[in-house]
Amino acid sequence: MTAIDLRDLPEELPPVAPKFPAAPFDGAGSFFDAYFEETARAAGTMDWAEVERASALLTEAYLAGRTVFSCGNGGSAAVANHLQCDHVKGVRTGTDLTPRVVSLSSNVELITAISNDLGYEHVFSYQLQSQSQPGDVLIAISSSGRSPNIVQALTWAAEHGLRTIALTGFTGGAARAVTEVAVHVDCTNYGIVEDLHQAAMHAMAQYIRLCRMPIGAIADTTF
Numbered sequence: 257m258t259a260i261d262l263r264d265l266p267e268e269l270p271p272v273a274p275k276f277p278a279a280p281f282d283g284a285g286s287f288f289d290a291y292f293e294e295t296a297r298a299a300g301t302m303d304w305a306e307v308e309r310a311s312a313l314l315t316e317a318y319l320a321g322r323t324v325f326s327c328g329n330g331g332s333a334a335v336a337n338h339l340q341c342d343h344v345k346g347v348r349t350g351t352d353l354t355p356r357v358v359s360l361s362s363n364v365e366l367i368t369a370i371s372n373d374l375g376y377e378h379v380f381s382y383q384l385q386s387q388s389q390p391g392d393v394l395i396a397i398s399s400s401g402r403s404p405n406i407v408q409a410l411t412w413a414a415e416h417g418l419r420t421i422a423l424t425g426f427t428g429g430a431a432r433a434v435t436e437v438a439v440h441v442d443c444t445n446y447g448i449v450e451d452l453h454q455a456a457m458h459a460m461a462q463y464i465r466l467c468r469m470p471i472g473a474i475a476d477t478t479f
Contacts, residue, residue, distance in 0.1 A: 273298070273426075273442045294445065299452055301442035309437045310395075310421045311460045315467070317393045317419070318347070323356040325388060327380045327409060328397035331450045333361035335397050335423070335457055342461040350477060351468035358387065360409075380409035390417025398422070399449040401429025410434045423456060425449030 276294045281287040317324055324343065326336035340359040347355050360380045361367070370379045384394065394413040398406040401424040411434050413420050422428075422435035425443050432438045441452045462479050469477065 273301070273444050276443070276445045276448070291448070294443070295448050295451060298441050298443035298445075298448055299455075301440075302452065302456070303438075303440065306437055306439050307456060307460065310439055311463055313393060313419055313421065313437060314343075314460065315353075315464050317391075318353045318355045318464075320391065321356070322392050323358060323388065324393045324395065325358050325360055325384060326395045326397070327360040327406065329361070329403055329405070331446070332397040332399060332423075332453065333359075335450065335453050336361045336395070338454065339395065339457050339461075342458065343464075346461050347465045347468075349465070350473060351465055353464070353468050360384070377404040377408055380405050381412040384409060384412060384416075384418070388413070388416070388418055391419070393419045393421065395421045395423070396431060396435070397453055398429070398431050399425040399446050399453075401426065401431035403431075406431050407434065423453045425453075 274294075277287070277290065281290065314324060326339045327333075328336040337359045340357045340362070343355045343357045347353055360383045366383065367379050370382050374382060380396070388394075394409060396406045396410050401407075401422070406422075407430045410420050410422060410431055414434060414436065420435045421437045421439065422431045423439045423441075424432045425441040425446070426449070428438065428440050432440055439453075439456050441449045443449050443452070466474050466479070
């Protein structure tokens, strides 16, 4: 993948999705209805071909014994950590795969040391420099797609032979521009974007798992 000069990218693109919420609601019930209606609309904007590409890339990495790294900030860090759980434990169960997955968001001691001494924008790329090898995979999760540490990690990974997947929302920001595979949610609400990133993570884990299970075992397995 050709490296992209981040100086050539606009700092902010106008949102293409409707603003939600845009006005007060008269009760929790009506807000919940609207929230899930917007969730369904946003889910319909996702490119399932990109989800297919991401699933194939992860399967290929697991079969080759490569390491998959995940990362994110805030709520996206929770998705990155959960991804490690569902892929190391879930995908392995009942299959011929032994996934190697590391969340770069999970070690608070290391994150704070890098952040304090070098700057928060380096917390993920610095770890990749020590732990990754060409052919490994980075899954970077960012609702805005503009977090400097996410963009830096994706850029460094692409320049050093890693395959890259980004889960983004809003306009996708620079993360969507520099990644190899973009699972994008066209939505301007952080909660909904994070909900759908989590759903995409679960769906990929379960899909990869069932594809590597004996056909007769699928119906008898609780996913």
